[in-house]
Amino acid sequence: MLKVPADEPSTPWPRDDFSRVPYAVFTDEDIYRLENQRIFRGPVWNYLCHEIELPKAGDFVTTWVGETHVITARNNDGAVHAFENSCAHRGAKLTSAVRGNAKRLTCPYHLWTYSLEGDLRAVTFQHGVGGKGGMPAGFEKKDHGLNKLRVAIHGGLVFGTFSDDTPTLEEYLGPHSISQIDRLLVQRKPKVLGYLRQRIPGNWKLYNENVRDPYHGSLLHQFQVSFGLQQPTMRGGIKLDRDLKNTWNHSIVTEQDAASQKIVADAYAGTGKFNPDLKMADPALTKVPLDLGDNYKTTILSMFPTLILAQVDNTYAIRHLRPKGPGLVELHITYLGFESDTLQQTQDKLLTVNFIGPAGYISLEDGEALRLVQEGIRHRRPGGHEVLEMGGVGPIVDTDYLSQEISIRGFWSFYHQIMGLPAAGHPETRP
Amino acid sequence: MSDWTLQARVQAFLYEYAASLDEERFDDWVALFDPGNCTYEVLSRENRDLGLPAPIMGCYSYGMVCDRVAMLVKGVLTYRHNHLLRQVSNVRVRRAAPESKDDALLVQAGLVVHQSDEEGVSSLYMVGRYEMQLTDVGGKHLIRHMAVVVDSFGIDTMLAVPL
Numbered sequence: 026m027l028k029v030p031a032d033e034p035s036t037p038w039p040r041d042d043f044s045r046v047p048y049a050v051f052t053d054e055d056i057y058r059l060e061n062q063r064i065f066r067g068p069v070w071n072y073l074c075h076e077i078e079l080p081k082a083g084d085f086v087t088t089w090v091g092e093t094h095v096i097t098a099r100n101n102d103g104a105v106h107a108f109e110n111s112c113a114h115r116g117a118k119l120t121s122a123v124r125g126n127a128k129r130l131t132c133p134y135h136l137w138t139y140s141l142e143g144d145l146r147a148v149t150f151q152h153g154v155g156g157k158g159g160m161p162a163g164f165e166k167k168d169h170g171l172n173k174l175r176v177a178i179h180g181g182l183v184f185g186t187f188s189d190d191t192p193t194l195e196e197y198l199g200p201h202s203i204s205q206i207d208r209l210l211v212q213r214k215p216k217v218l219g220y221l222r223q224r225i226p227g228n229w230k231l232y233n234e235n236v237r238d239p240y241h242g243s244l245l246h247q248f249q250v251s252f253g254l255q256q257p258t259m260r261g262g263i264k265l266d267r268d269l270k271n272t273w274n275h276s277i278v279t280e281q282d283a284a285s286q287k288i289v290a291d292a293y294a295g296t297g298k299f300n301p302d303l304k305m306a307d308p309a310l311t312k313v314p315l316d317l318g319d320n321y322k323t324t325i326l327s328m329f330p331t332l333i334l335a336q337v338d339n340t341y342a343i344r345h346l347r348p349k350g351p352g353l354v355e356l357h358i359t360y361l362g363f364e365s366d367t368l369q370q371t372q373d374k375l376l377t378v379n380f381i382g383p384a385g386y387i388s389l390e391d392g393e394a395l396r397l398v399q400e401g402i403r404h405r406r407p408g409g410h411e412v413l414e415m416g417g418v419g420p421i422v423d424t425d426y427l428s429q430e431i432s433i434r435g436f437w438s439f440y441h442q443i444m445g446l447p448a449a450g451h452p453e454t455r456p
Numbered sequence: 457m458s459d460w461t462l463q464a465r466v467q468a469f470l471y472e473y474a475a476s477l478d479e480e481r482f483d484d485w486v487a488l489f490d491p492g493n494c495t496y497e498v499l500s501r502e503n504r505d506l507g508l509p510a511p512i513m514g515c516y517s518y519g520m521v522c523d524r525v526a527m528l529v530k531g532v533l534t535y536r537h538n539h540l541l542r543q544v545s546n547v548r549v550r551r552a553a554p555e556s557k558d559d560a561l562l563v564q565a566g567l568v569v570h571q572s573d574e575e576g577v578s579s580l581y582m583v584g585r586y587e588m589q590l591t592d593v594g595g596k597h598l599i600r601h602m603a604v605v606v607d608s609f610g611i612d613t614m615l616a617v618p619l
Contacts (some may be wrong), residue, residue, distance in 0.1 A: 123502070219503040219510025222610045247532050303530065307519025355610060360510045375509055376516065383611040384498065384513040386527065390534045392614040 037410075041450030043437040044418045045410040048402040051228035056444075057351040063444050064330050065091025068191040070177065070184035070198075072332035072345050073097040073107055075359060077181060077215060078124065083141065086124045089347040089355075090185065095174065096120065096130070097183060100141040105178065107185040108143030108171035119171075143171035180206035181215070182332075182343075198328065199266030201273045205326045208317075209334055209341055213363040218374060221358040221382035227395030229331065229348040230440070232356065235391050236327045236335075236344075237272045237432040239263070240415050243289070245394055248386040250289060251303040252311045254338055255323060258285035262425040269421050269435030270329035276427060278320045310380070313339045313373045316366075327432075329439060337387060340377045352399055356392075358382055413437075466549045466563055469590070469597055474542035477618060482525035485618070490591055490598040491518045497602070498619055500609030501584075512606070512615060524618055535616035538571040540581065542619070552589065559592035560600065567604065569619060571612075582619060583607045 037047035050056055065071060071090040074097050078086050085098035087110055094110040096119065110118050112132040119130045119139070129146065130139045138147040145166040153159025174185030177194035180203075184194055195203060225232065235241070242255050249255035261276035279285070286301065293299030305311065315322070316339055326334040331346035340360070347355040358381065362374050381388045402409075416429025421438060424431060441449055469488070476484040489496070498513040515521045527533050545566040552560035564587055571581035584606035591600040604619045 217508060219508040220500065220506075220609075221510070221512060222500070222502075223614065224610050224612055226613060245534060247534075248527065251532065298531075300530065300532070303532065305519070306522040306526065307517045309517070310520070310523075371509075375511065375514055378510050378512075379514060382512060383613075384615040386533065389614040389616055393535050396536065396613055 037408075038441060038446065038449035039410070040418075041448075042419050042421070043434040043441065043449065044413045046413065046437050048405070048409050048411065049407075050440075051231060051399065051402055052351055054351060057348075059444060060348075061091040061093075064440075065093065066187040067443060068186070068188045069330055069443070070186050070191060070194055070328075071174075071330070072328075072343075073174075073176070073183045073185050075181050075210075075215065075217075075343060076105070076178060076183060077217060078359075079105060079183075081126065083126045083128055084124075085120075085122075085127060085130075085141070087120065087122065088345070088357075090174070090187075091348060094118065095185065096143075096171075097176075097185070098127075098130075098141045104142075105176050105183055106142045107174040107176050107183075108139075109173075111172070112137055113145060113169040113171055114148075139171055143173050145169045145171075179203065180210045182206060182210065182334075199268075199271055201264045201266060202271050202326055202328055205273055205324065206334060208319075209324075209326075209336060210361075213365050215341070215361040216364055217359055218362045218371070219360045219378070221360060221378075223356040223358075223383040223392055224349070225354050225356055225392045225395045226352060227354060227392075227399040228351055229346045229354040230436075231395045231398055232346055232354060232391075233327065233330070233436050234433045235395065236325050236333050237263075237274065237436055238430060239274050239276070239427040240430055241394070242276075242323070242427070244292075245390050246387045247298050247300070250293075251300060252305070252308075254311070254380075254387070256285055256289060258288050259322065259427065260425075261323075261427045262423065263429065263432045264423045265421065265432060265435045268329075268439050270439035272327045272432040272435060273324065274327075274427075274432065275324045276322045278315070278322045310376055310386075313377050315339050316370055316373075327436075329436070335381075337380055338377060339373060340381050341374075342381060352403070354395075462561075463547070463549055465597070466561065466590070467544075467547050470544045470547060470563070470565055470586070474544050478540055478542055480617075482529055486518075486522050486525060488599055489518060489521050489602075490593055490600050492593075494518050494521060494599055495601050496521050496524070496599070496618065498604045498606060498615065501605055501607050502609050504605055512609070512611070513618065528617060533616055536613055538573055538581070540617060541570045541572070543568045543570070544586070561590040561597070563588040563590060567619065579612075581608070581612055584619065 039045050073088055074086045079099040082101045085096055087096050095107055096110045097107040099105050114137050117132050117134040119132050136149045140146050151160050176185050179194055243250050259276045259279050264273045324336045333344040335342050343359040345357045362371055413430040413434055416431045421435045496515040497511040499511050547565045550562050552562050567584045569582040570578055572578040587603040589601040590597045
């Protein structure tokens, strides 16, 4: 009888520094289902919305936690509550609206009604009609509320968790995240300038890698290099939280000198990609001043599992990942201005939005990169691993340089732990 | 000019607009804009309905319109290079100021864009509508303002080529 060889090696995580990642994590349906259970319903804080989207009592927004549809609402006391968008009776979706205002939430099917805290308030015909029918005597409304999430807020960012084991939000975010949230969202009061949505045919973790990967910044994004937004010679680095799950990447404004131009030209030699003479017919987009005035050119704060707070040049945005199966993710962007912005600063931001989002001169390429990876790994022979050695292997540490993949290894180290996967590293395959 | 002649002229303009992009004759597309004063925006229906100003793509000068396609032609951007087919329908035309001598026209039309990959597999890429203001420059219609309002604001992968 023919023996069918196993598709996967027995230890898919051969190195305990996470410099090898099995491609199966991006394609396997079982792993994807396990993620919904162990990550999105596990001890993590999931981003729900920003408080500015709920200015009044009764305001609500809907979002996705993994593949669970969640309503986040402000009640009459001003408190924010979150619960699943699924009736306790027969499971129907309570609302199909993305956002709205309501005094209460009524299921369209049998008109069961819930408070803005997610508690069941009324059951139609609970006591029957004309003395007949109705719910049994022991039926208690308090036992049939919506499935609730615990809510915590920092810097206006509203988070929810399904687990009782999640640490406090401040502990979970860590000091680098807290200081960056304060820098970007607290020192000026944000306002929403618009939403951008991009459905990327790639796994949600590929995007987590992308935002923890400053190595690609000046290589994939030729626009950035050509117009001085990002240079491989720029100063910058990464900082990780103690769990290695949250990363802050940053680069700092530097003068483009002849030496840095030479390094760029050498790096691109033979690729046909570098075009030092590229000019724009109207370069206004690249001349918008950085209005924070602290010399950070790009700062990307990536918080496990699905939230990114990004400043790319003079753009400020909350990016949220909404997985739609192993091979598709919606990237949802809340594009921000600030209450204190002058008319000119608002106009500037309606111009610089051309850097980001699905049509962004920079960001559109990340969608393409993810698509190419997902396509590439879907069509390769089973097994196989990513190679993450740029910047060094071994300990996962902060760096003061940008050509590195160490922060990606940090993501995987935490992912591996929270998923409860068998120990990484075979003695014989360690580096 | 009779209404029917006007309707036919505007439809011919829109068909050339769509064909110039489908065929990647980007210089011809740019030539449909008023070099003196023009804007081009792609807006999501979601933002439009909420009264939020941020576009998905926003060009506020003729130079910016040129740059959008120059970045494609010069190979600056890495993007999925599909074949696109734009179908324009339900074209409606009215004069911006019927009482005056101003020849500006307000044009609305429906838009469906199909995408086809290198192996001949097609799918629906975009549903939306054109909202356009045309101006008469030396007897020729040119675009003063163009807004493409997209219902498919959950954009498939990316939007590199203008709609």
